[in-house]
Amino acid sequence: MVKQSDRAPLLDWEEIPPPDPNRAPPVPLAPPREEGAPGEKSSLSGGRTPTGPATCTVRNGNGNCTAVTCSPTAVAGCRDGSPARAELSGLVWHHPEPGKNVLFPGLGVRDQWEEKDQIVAVFVVTFDTRSGNMVEWCLPHDINLDGVEFKSMASGSHRITSDFIYFRKGGYFGLACFANMPVESELERGARMKSVGILSPSYTLLYRYMHFLENQVRHQLQCPGQYSPLEAFYEDKKAVFPPTGNGLVTACPTWSVTSINRCMHPEMKITHPAGCMSQFIQFFGEQIMVLWKFALLRKRLLIFSPPPIGVVCYRVYCCCCLANVSLPGIGAAVPELRPFFYINVADIAALETELSYVACTTEKIFEEKKELYDVYIDNQNVKTHRSHLQQLLRLNAADKEKYRKLSEQRQMLLYSQEVNGDCTSNEEDLFILFFMELNNRIFQTLSEVAGSADPTLTAEHVRAMGLDPQGDRSFLVELLEMYSIDVTLVIDNLCCP
Numbered sequence: 001m002v003k004q005s006d007r008a009p010l011l012d013w014e015e016i017p018p019p020d021p022n023r024a025p026p027v028p029l030a031p032p033r034e035e036g037a038p039g040e041k042s043s044l045s046g047g048r049t050p051t052g053p054a055t056c057t058v059r060n061g062n063g064n065c066t067a068v069t070c071s072p073t074a075v076a077g078c079r080d081g082s083p084a085r086a087e088l089s090g091l092v093w094h095h096p097e098p099g100k101n102v103l104f105p106g107l108g109v110r111d112q113w114e115e116k117d118q119i120v121a122v123f124v125v126t127f128d129t130r131s132g133n134m135v136e137w138c139l140p141h142d143i144n145l146d147g148v149e150f151k152s153m154a155s156g157s158h159r160i161t162s163d164f165i166y167f168r169k170g171g172y173f174g175l176a177c178f179a180n181m182p183v184e185s186e187l188e189r190g191a192r193m194k195s196v197g198i199l200s201p202s203y204t205l206l207y208r209y210m211h212f213l214e215n216q217v218r219h220q221l222q223c224p225g226q227y228s229p230l231e232a233f234y235e236d237k238k239a240v241f242p243p244t245g246n247g248l249v250t251a252c253p254t255w256s257v258t259s260i261n262r263c264m265h266p267e268m269k270i271t272h273p274a275g276c277m278s279q280f281i282q283f284f285g286e287q288i289m290v291l292w293k294f295a296l297l298r299k300r301l302l303i304f305s306p307p308p309i310g311v312v313c314y315r316v317y318c319c320c321c322l323a324n325v326s327l328p329g330i331g332a333a334v335p336e337l338r339p340f341f342y343i344n345v346a347d348i349a350a351l352e353t354e355l356s357y358v359a360c361t362t363e364k365i366f367e368e369k370k371e372l373y374d375v376y377i378d379n380q381n382v383k384t385h386r387s388h389l390q391q392l393l394r395l396n397a398a399d400k401e402k403y404r405k406l407s408e409q410r411q412m413l414l415y416s417q418e419v420n421g422d423c424t425s426n427e428e429d430l431f432i433l434f435f436m437e438l439n440n441r442i443f444q445t446l447s448e449v450a451g452s453a454d455p456t457l458t459a460e461h462v463r464a465m466g467l468d469p470q471g472d473r474s475f476l477v478e479l480l481e482m483y484s485i486d487v488t489l490v491i492d493n494l495c496c497p
Contacts, residue, residue: 123197166341168341178195297475298356302376327443388478
C-alpha cells in the first residue's frame with residue numbers, strides 16, 4: 001500500500017527529521033563566496049614593495065578583495081548550544097521563532113521570502129540496448145536535461161547492482177540513485193538498468209531524498225512506466241522562485257564572517273555510519289595533508305575510481321571542506337574551489353574553462369587529458385604532472401605532526417563519546433574545525449606580517465603556522481602568489497633537505 005502525504009497523494013517518500021534542538025549544531029565552515037559580491041578590501045592587501053635579502057618575494061598586484069558571502073545552502077547555529085538558528089535552504093532564510101535571538105539582523109525582502117522545497121526537476125533515466133542511456137521521463141517536460149542521462153548512470157555501472165551519484169548540471173546539482181536488475185528478456189539482454197534522480201540549486205539538502213530515490217528506482221525496475229509517485233513528489237516539492245527569479249539562485253545575503261563567529265557551515269548528510277569526513281581521512285591517512293595543501297592552493301583535483309562512485313562523491317565534498325577559512329576577506333579574490341562531483345567525457349568542454357574544482361570520474365581516459373587537471377588521485381595514489389608542484393607530494397615532519405594531532409583529537413572524542421556518552425559533538429565537526437582553524441592560523445599570521453612595518457616572513461613565523469620552514473617552502477611560495485599576499489619570505493636554503 002502506497003503511503004500518502006498530507007499535501008499530495010501517492011507520495012511514497014521520507015524526509016529526514018529536523019535536528020534535535022537540544023543537540024549542539026554542527027561546527028561551522030566558512031561559507032563559500034558568491035561571484036559578483038560587493039567589493040571589500042582584504043586585510044592582507046599590501047601596497048609596499050618588499051626589500052632586503054629576500055630569497056623569494058611575492059608582491060600583491062592590486063590588494064582588492066571581494067566580500068565573503070553565503071553559499072546557496074548553509075546551516076547556522078552557535079557552538080554553545082544556543083537555540084537561535086537560521087537556515088538557508090537553497091533559496092531562502094528560515095528565521096527563528098519570534099522572540100528568539102536573531103543571528104543575522106537586517107536581512108532584506110529577498111531573504112524573508114520563504115520556500116521550503118527547491119526541487120527543479122525529477123527524472124528517470126534508462127539504458128536502452130539500441131540507443132544507450134536515455135531520459136525516459138521527466139518533470140517538468142520542457143526542462144533541458146541534455147547530458148543528465150550520462151551523469152546519472154556512471155560509465156561501468158553495468159558491473160554493479162546499485163549506486164548513487166552526485167553531479168552538476170549547469171547551475172544546478174543533481175542526485176540520482178541507480179539500480180541494475182536481472183530480467184529474463186532477450187530484448188534487454190538479461191539486465192534492466194535505470195536511475196531516478198532530481199535537480200536542485202543546492203547539493204547540501206539532496207540527502208533528504210536519498211531514501212525516496214532508492215525506493216523509486218526499484219519501483220521503476222519492477223513496474224516500468226508507473227510515474228504517479230514521482231509526479232506527486234514533484235508537485236509537492238517543486239521550487240517556487242521569487243517573482244524576479246529566473247530559476248537560478250544568483251545572490252544571497254552578505255555579512256562579515258566575524259559576525260557569524262564560526263556558527264555556520266554547509267552540511268552534507270551521508271550514508272556512512274562513521275561519517276563522511278571520518279571515512280575520508282581513514283582512507284587517505286597522512287596523505288590528507290597533501291590534499292589539504294592542494295585544496296588550499298585552489299588546484300584542479302580529479303579523483304578516479306571504478307564504480308560504485310557514490311562514496312567517491314563524498315570524497316569530492318570532503319576535499320572542498322579542507323580549504324575553509326573563516327577570516328573576513330581571505331580567499332575572496334581567488335577562484336572558488338567548486339565541487340563538480342561526478343564527471344564524464346561530456347564535461348570536458350566545461351572543465352577546460354575551470355580554474356579550480358574537485359571532481360570524480362569512472363573514466364580512465366581522463367588520466368591522459370593532463371591539461372584538464374593539476375592533481376590526479378587514483379585510489380590512495382596522489383600525483384601531479386606539474387613540475388612546480390612535485391615537492392608538495394612529499395610529507396614532511398610538520399605534516400606528520402599535524403596528522404598525529406588530528407588522530408589524537410579523534411581518539412579523545414571517541415573516548416569521550418564512549419565513556420561519557422557525549423553526543424553533542426561528532427567526528428565531522430572535529431575534522432572540519434581542525435582544518436578551518438589550521439587555515440585561519442596560517443592566514444592570520446600572514447596578515448599580521450603583511451601589515452607590519454617589516455613584512456618579512458621568517459622561519460619562526462612559518463613554525464608558528466604549523467608548517468616546516470624547509471619542507472613547506474614551495475607550498476608557501478605558491479600560497480603567497482595565489483592569495484596575492486605582499487610579504488618577503490626569508491628562509492635559508494640548505495644544500496641537503
